[in-house]
Amino acid sequence: MRALLQQLILGLLLGGLYGLAAAGLSLVFGVLKVLNVAHGELIMVGGYAAFWLFTLLGLDPFLALVLVIPLTAALGLGLYGSLFSFVVRFDEETRIKNSLLVGFGLALTLHALAVRVFTADERSVTTEYGGQTFALGGLVVPVGRLLSLGVALGLIGLTHLYLARARWGQAIRATAEDWEAALLQGIDVRRAYMAAFAIGTGLAGAAGSLVIVGYSISPAIGLEWTLKALIVVVLAGLGSLFGTFVGGLVLGIAEAASAMAFGGPYREVVGLLIFFCVLLARPQGLFGRS
Amino acid sequence: MLEVRDLHAAYGELRALSGVSLRVAPGEIVALVGSNGAGKTTLLRCIAGLVPARAGLVRWDGEDLAAVRAHRLVERGIAMVPEGRRLFGRMTVEENLRLGAFTPRARAEREATLGRIYETFPRLSERRRQFAGSLSGGEQQMVAIGRALMTRPRLLMLDEPSLGLAPRVVESIFRVFADINRGGVAIFLVEQNVRAALALAHRAYVLEHGRIVGEGRGADVLADPQVRQAYLGPLAIAR
Amino acid sequence: MRAPGGADLRWLIATMLALIALAPVPLVVRREDLLNLGVVFLLSVALAQSWNIIAGLAGQVNLGHAAFFGLGCLVTRSLWVTGTPIALAVAAGAAVATTAGVGVGLAAFRLRGAYFAMGTLALAEILRVTVGNVLPDISTLPATTIAAYRLTHRYYAALALAVLSVLVVAAVGASRLGLGMRAVREDEAAAEASGVGAFGLKLAAVALSTALAGLAGGVFAYYHISFYLQHPFSPAWTFDAVLITFIGGVGTLQGPVLGAAFYVLLKEYLAVRWVDVHLLIFGVLFMAIVIALPGGLSEAVQRVAGRLATSRRDAGARLTG
Numbered sequence: 001m002r003a004l005l006q007q008l009i010l011g012l013l014l015g016g017l018y019g020l021a022a023a024g025l026s027l028v029f030g031v032l033k034v035l036n037v038a039h040g041e042l043i044m045v046g047g048y049a050a051f052w053l054f055t056l057l058g059l060d061p062f063l064a065l066v067l068v069i070p071l072t073a074a075l076g077l078g079l080y081g082s083l084f085s086f087v088v089r090f091d092e093e094t095r096i097k098n099s100l101l102v103g104f105g106l107a108l109t110l111h112a113l114a115v116r117v118f119t120a121d122e123r124s125v126t127t128e129y130g131g132q133t134f135a136l137g138g139l140v141v142p143v144g145r146l147l148s149l150g151v152a153l154g155l156i157g158l159t160h161l162y163l164a165r166a167r168w169g170q171a172i173r174a175t176a177e178d179w180e181a182a183l184l185q186g187i188d189v190r191r192a193y194m195a196a197f198a199i200g201t202g203l204a205g206a207a208g209s210l211v212i213v214g215y216s217i218s219p220a221i222g223l224e225w226t227l228k229a230l231i232v233v234v235l236a237g238l239g240s241l242f243g244t245f246v247g248g249l250v251l252g253i254a255e256a257a258s259a260m261a262f263g264g265p266y267r268e269v270v271g272l273l274i275f276f277c278v279l280l281a282r283p284q285g286l287f288g289r290s
Numbered sequence: 291m292l293e294v295r296d297l298h299a300a301y302g303e304l305r306a307l308s309g310v311s312l313r314v315a316p317g318e319i320v321a322l323v324g325s326n327g328a329g330k331t332t333l334l335r336c337i338a339g340l341v342p343a344r345a346g347l348v349r350w351d352g353e354d355l356a357a358v359r360a361h362r363l364v365e366r367g368i369a370m371v372p373e374g375r376r377l378f379g380r381m382t383v384e385e386n387l388r389l390g391a392f393t394p395r396a397r398a399e400r401e402a403t404l405g406r407i408y409e410t411f412p413r414l415s416e417r418r419r420q421f422a423g424s425l426s427g428g429e430q431q432m433v434a435i436g437r438a439l440m441t442r443p444r445l446l447m448l449d450e451p452s453l454g455l456a457p458r459v460v461e462s463i464f465r466v467f468a469d470i471n472r473g474g475v476a477i478f479l480v481e482q483n484v485r486a487a488l489a490l491a492h493r494a495y496v497l498e499h500g501r502i503v504g505e506g507r508g509a510d511v512l513a514d515p516q517v518r519q520a521y522l523g524p525l526a527i528a529r
Numbered sequence: 530m531r532a533p534g535g536a537d538l539r540w541l542i543a544t545m546l547a548l549i550a551l552a553p554v555p556l557v558v559r560r561e562d563l564l565n566l567g568v569v570f571l572l573s574v575a576l577a578q579s580w581n582i583i584a585g586l587a588g589q590v591n592l593g594h595a596a597f598f599g600l601g602c603l604v605t606r607s608l609w610v611t612g613t614p615i616a617l618a619v620a621a622g623a624a625v626a627t628t629a630g631v632g633v634g635l636a637a638f639r640l641r642g643a644y645f646a647m648g649t650l651a652l653a654e655i656l657r658v659t660v661g662n663v664l665p666d667i668s669t670l671p672a673t674t675i676a677a678y679r680l681t682h683r684y685y686a687a688l689a690l691a692v693l694s695v696l697v698v699a700a701v702g703a704s705r706l707g708l709g710m711r712a713v714r715e716d717e718a719a720a721e722a723s724g725v726g727a728f729g730l731k732l733a734a735v736a737l738s739t740a741l742a743g744l745a746g747g748v749f750a751y752y753h754i755s756f757y758l759q760h761p762f763s764p765a766w767t768f769d770a771v772l773i774t775f776i777g778g779v780g781t782l783q784g785p786v787l788g789a790a791f792y793v794l795l796k797e798y799l800a801v802r803w804v805d806v807h808l809l810i811f812g813v814l815f816m817a818i819v820i821a822l823p824g825g826l827s828e829a830v831q832r833v834a835g836r837l838a839t840s841r842r843d844a845g846a847r848l849t850g
Contacts, residue, residue: 035643086820096643097590101775101819108768109812115805167392174378174389180340181376186364186393186441223764227654230647239380265662272651272658279640279648 006139007256013142015252016149017210019245021225022232023156024203030238031176031196033092034084037103040226041110042201046072046208047217048118054125054212061125061213062151068209069202076201079106080194088193107222114219124216145214153245155206159199160241172196224268231275234282291316291476292337292368292445297346299329299336306332308500309346314445319467319477321487321508323521324497330480331373333497334449338370339363365393369443373450375434379423383414386422386433390440399442407436410466428459435466445476452483464490484521488512540783540827541699547786548574548692555681564680568752570793571687572745573773577785578694579741580770585780586698586707587734588714590646593633593653594770597626597739599660599762601746606668606758609750619747626743627736634735638728641717653764661759669755683752690748694741698782701737710734714780772811775818778827787826 025039036042046068053064083106087099132143163169168191174182175192183189207225211217228251236247251271258270292314299307306329314320324330335341337348339360348355350366358366378386387407391400408415411432417425422433431451438446448467452460464486471477481487488494494511496504504511511517551571555564576598583591605622609615637648670678701707709730712720721727746761769792777788796807818825 083816083820093642097646098819100590100643100646102816104768104771105812105816105819107812108772108808108815112805112809112812116809170381170385170389171392173381177378177380178376181372181378183340183360184338184364184370184372184376185390185437186361186396187389188359188361227651263662265658268658269655272655276648276651276655279644279651280636 002138004257004260007260008253009136009139009141010145011252011254011256012249013145013149013214013252014255015249016152016245017207017248018228018232018251019248020152020155020203020210021207022229022236022244022248023159023241024200024207025226025229026233026236026238026241026244027159027203028197028200029233031172032084032088032099032193033095034087034099034197035096035103036084036106036200037100037226037230038106038110038222039103039200039204039229040224041107041114041222042072042076042204043208043211043225044114044217044219044222045075045110046205047212047221048114048123048208049205050209050212051123051125051217060127061209062147065151065206065209068205072205072208073198073202075205076198077194079201080197084197085190085193107226111219111222118219120219122216122218123212125212127213142214148210148213151210152207155203156241156245159203162199163241168192168195172199227275228271231271234275234278291351292478293347293349294333294337295347295349297333297336297348298344299332299341300344301332306500307336307343307346310497310500310502312495312502312505314476314478316444317471317474317476318493319471319479319491319508321491321494322478322480322497323482323484323487323494323511323517325521326482328497329500330497331449332500334370334372334447334478334480337447338368364441364443365395367442367444368447369438369441369445370447371434371438371449371451373453375430377422377430377433377437379421381422382419383422383425383433384418387414387418387436387440390437391442393441396440396442400440403440403442407439410469411436427454428456428463431455431459431463435463439470439475443475445478446470447478447480449480450482451479452481452486460486484517485512537702537782540781541695544695544783544786545692548688548695551688552685555684561680564684566793566797568680568684568687570789571684571691572748572752573769573789573793574691574786575687575694575745575748576742576766577770577773577777577789578691578698579738579745580767581698581774581779581785582701582741583734583738584771585774585784586701586714587710587731588717589638589731589734590642591649591735591738592646592764592767592771593649593651593656594738594742595762595764595766596633596649596653596656597630597742598746598749598766599656599759600629601626601743602750602761603660603664603746603758604743605747606750610668610671610674615751619744619751622747622750623740623743626746627740630735630739630742631732633739634732638731650764650767653762653767657759657762657764660762664758666758667755668758675754678754683748686748686751690741690744693744695782695786697737697741698785702782706730706733772815775815776811776825778825779823781824781827784825784827787830791826 021043025036028034028036049068049071050061050064053059053067054061083102084099087095087102090098127144129143133140134143163173171182171187172192172195174185174187175189179189182192208217232244232247232251235251236244254270254274255267259267294310294312297307297310310333322330322333332341336343339355339358343356350368355363378389381389387404388400391397391403413429414432414436417429422430425433435451451463455463460483467477467479467490479487479491488508488511491508494506494508495502496511496517504514504517551567554567558564580591580594583589601622604625605618608618608621633649633652637645637652640648709725712725713727713730717727749761773788773792774785776791777786778784792811795810799807822828
């Protein structure tokens, strides 16, 4: 029983990062109707950024967020301008399909770049507090991972606040709902797209930064995290960042439970199965509101 | 103020507008009537920059709008209430209205304008924190009109505002149009409810199959027997 | 692709000639590394063509293609090393792959566009993880088989498969089946509305596609002396097929062939010093093609040929005029 609870706690902590990873993807998908399947690679880039900031400057990964987020957001702007700005010229259905393809090429490119620049080895960051744990009623909770969960939740909260209150945050929401109506109110939809994409990428970078604290990264994690983010987005639907966060927690717990039930190697399978079943149950896609 | 000259537009092979010319002067109410598929919505969307023109000219205050991106029309004083309202359903009434004052010029007077809109549409004031998607058709139309007014336009374009609304609601909305106009805002009104539109308008155009087939003062067009037969049905003739 | 005529017929002839020209190679060339390169090229052509059928002709982007390649390989290998004649084993592998393909189609065709892509990827990954756990070992041929191993047999098997794949794509493209598939690709809703049985067509496409993929898997099993049984289930095989097809020209007959030639040669050229740079190049090329040159290398070749033709025509006019 205790072993199960222990695993569930760990799954919950990981799930928070799933939620953050998915939030960026969800935002981009919801606003631009673009499916950036290179999202996992962007998470990887964020992780490497944090790793090198730690290795070269001794910067704590949590503090490094202050640099990593703007850096990856800037990368996002660059990617939008050079790639996805062309994709958004199509109608919705073509757009999703083309963004899938472009994202695929981008993922491949980023992955190959990472392998060349960083080699294929796994990297992680061990801080002094990172290895520490504290006891919660007989269970062991790693401090670093708990902090990561908190930061993830905090970032989602900040993003939510921005979208709810800030002028451009509301403009982004309006664009997500009806971009033509947004145009008619004087909102530069192109700029809203750029902003949303940059924020989404920044969130991905943050997720990568947090992943490197309690876990590890390598160039290969891209596909894995893209799938995780996709699973959560499909599970939670679009529209609420907090809902996405909760979806991430659910996935984390589900994975932990299935690993206990069927063995470690099948951890991935439960998420993929959920994903496929939810997709089947909602063939109208993620925009259909039931 | 607004000048449309020899406008052509098409959807692929399908010609929607074949040489449309019209104008709207400051302070006027101009109506555009025509049956379904005549091209009325296309014309409005073309002016608003949502649909590219194949040929022809749209001029606002003498400036050719072809080079102006759609979202910049609001700064210049053109606002549109699109067909079907197109509200941001998952945002509240107040958020929808406030978003109308997105541009700097409108933002400067946002609170004052908002206050006036709540005076004009008291029902919206009651429902200000409700999600726009949960309102009735008539209330949504009020929000849409209010949202457009928040941009502080000099020209308000409306695409079928009476669509799906009960007659009493239509009446009250058209009274609001008259009020708005008295405040100095020109109105370009595309309507299928020919009687109400022509009763309100100073001038009117008739659009059929992408061409202007009639023009004149509102009352005159309303009295025209061909118009009456086409749009007001056999009963109208008997009157 | 239209019914053979004009440019497409020329491409068909060119492609077939190119492939047939590869037939006498083993008689002339003795170097094993070149023959291996040939096998890799021919297998790539076949796998890419198989993907081309469902994605290029029918417009259904299937990202789980490796699953069928893997199934064909797994079944063929298992039967073959336990004594079944290779031809029968390959056929059985293809049969299993096709059955699985039809099953996936029945399950997943409710999904449209990108959701179909994601759904098939998910299914393929589930299969890969399961196979990796249940059969984590390397499969090695028994000593007697290794002693009797003849590379030229593998070469001709791969060549036959490549030729078959090109012929299948040509035949489908020219048939009413292909016409229906293209209608579905352009606008599935409209096709349905006009009475085209979209579901049946998609099913036919996936059956042909996975059958060929299964055959390719079988040839892979025949070719390699030892490999991890989960290896052919890796999504890298799908991605290779996608890259090759798009770079060459998706939906065309010659696309997978052009793309495979480009891909294999570039990879070979870069292999020694610049490992993985070829993927970088292909990634960038792929994005450029999706955005700017959807017809891929085929389109590029045709444009150049067109410009040469016009310049020749102009020269001719100047001569006579």
